[in-house]
Amino acid sequence: MTVQEHTRTSAPTRLNAESAKSVEVYDFRRPTTLAREHSRVLELAIETFARQWGTQLTAKVRVVSHVTSEQVVMLTYDEYAASLPPTTAMVLCELQDHTAKAVIQFATSSALTWVGYMLGGNGGQPAPNRKFTQIEQALVRKLMDDALEDLRYSLGSLLVTPISVDTIHYNSQFAQAAATTDLMIVASFEIRVGDNTTSATLAIPADALLPQLGETNPMSTTANARQLMQAQLVSVPVDVSLQLAPAKVKPGMILGLSVGDLIPIPHPHHRPLDLAVDGQSLARAAVGANGSRLACVVVSSPSGDGAPTESSTEENS
Incomplete structure (x- = not known):
């Protein structure tokens, strides 16, 4: 088979593969990406929360702990839930006046390691991946209450709605914290407690944060663009000069200028x-x-x- 024949044979296959790609309808009324200025504000707030959370964990479990913020994105709740492992600890947090709930998610085995440190253990034995007992659940809820205090402090004016721990679920597919199409601000973390390292996520309904983000970074409307431009121009400094009427001369006269030459200016005295x-x-x-x-x-x-x-x-x- 020649090169030309191979090209002719593979071309329809390539076209069929391209036509088989799924096309996702984009809803411009509900964009799934954060504006750059909003993303930066959220990243700074989440980084503050990570530092506060790490300090809080160190004080509670009595082992040096670090929490590192990795990424802040906006996803639908369906996309967020699909990215989680099937079995995990999902702490659902109630937001006043909001149907959707916030979520703090982490591995159950890592949470049991934290509880073991709190009860005097040394973390030498690997913790099982199971549901919490009543005592373990009470201790985990206390840790989450403290984490929410850090979250309220870090977000400041961005989170104006009271937030509190509601329930703990262990199956990411059955924990319906929000409708599948609801937008969530999702932050991912790496938590290191002693020698134990795990991943964690925080998901907050976008409706609870986006209105305050607009106030944090106000965008000027273009409806009064003429007035805004005029207001800006009147404050721009310019050079003002007093000028005589210009005199027209030939280039030869300019090239032959020397000290003492007199150039008549056609500007009347009056x-x-x-x-x-x-x-x-x-x-x-x-x-x-x-x-x-x-x-x-x-x-x-x-x-x-x-x-x-x-x-x-x-x-x-």
């Missing part, structure tokens, strides 16, 4: 000077003084009223 900005004449002004410095007195304005106006603009030419 005519005021031109008050100009960037070479554009805006008004007429007479030379004056302001203390020890030269100044000008505007004698005619663009409106043509001719009313003299005092000005302390220094003469530049």
Whole structure:
């Protein structure tokens, strides 16, 4: 088979593979990506929460602990739940005036290791991956209560809704914290307690944070763009100069200039000077003084009223 024949044979296969790709409908009314400025604000808040959470764990389990923030994204709850292992600890947290719940997720075996440290263990034995007993659940809830305090402190004005621990679930597919299409702000962490390292996630309904993010980074509307531009232009500094009427000369005269040469300026003695900005004449002004410095007195304005106006603009030419 020649190269040309092979190309002809493989081309339909490639086209069929491309046409078989699934097309996902994008809803522009509910974007699933965070704006850059919003993402940065959330990342800073989540990094603060990670540091606070690590300090809190160290104090509670009496073992040096570190929590590192890895990523902050926005996902639908269905996408978030699908990314979790089937069996895991999911602490559902109730948000006042919100149907959807926040979620703090981590491995049950790691949580049992934390409980073992709290009860005097040394973490030498690997913890099983099972549900919590009543005592273990009470201790884990206490750890989560403290974590939520750190979360409220770290998010500050971004989280205006009271949040509290509701229930603990162990199956990511059955724990319905929100509707499948609800948007969630999802943060992922790495938690290291002693020699034990595990991954954890925090999911907060986007509706609980996005309104405050808009206030944190206000976006100006373009409806009054003309007024905004005018307000900005009036505060921009510009160079103002007093100018004589220009004289037209030939290049040969310019090239032959020397000290002592006299160039006649066609500007009458009785005519005021031109008050100009960037070479554009805006008004007429007479030379004056302001203390020890030269100044000008505007004698005619663009409106043509001719009313003299005092000005302390220094003469530049």
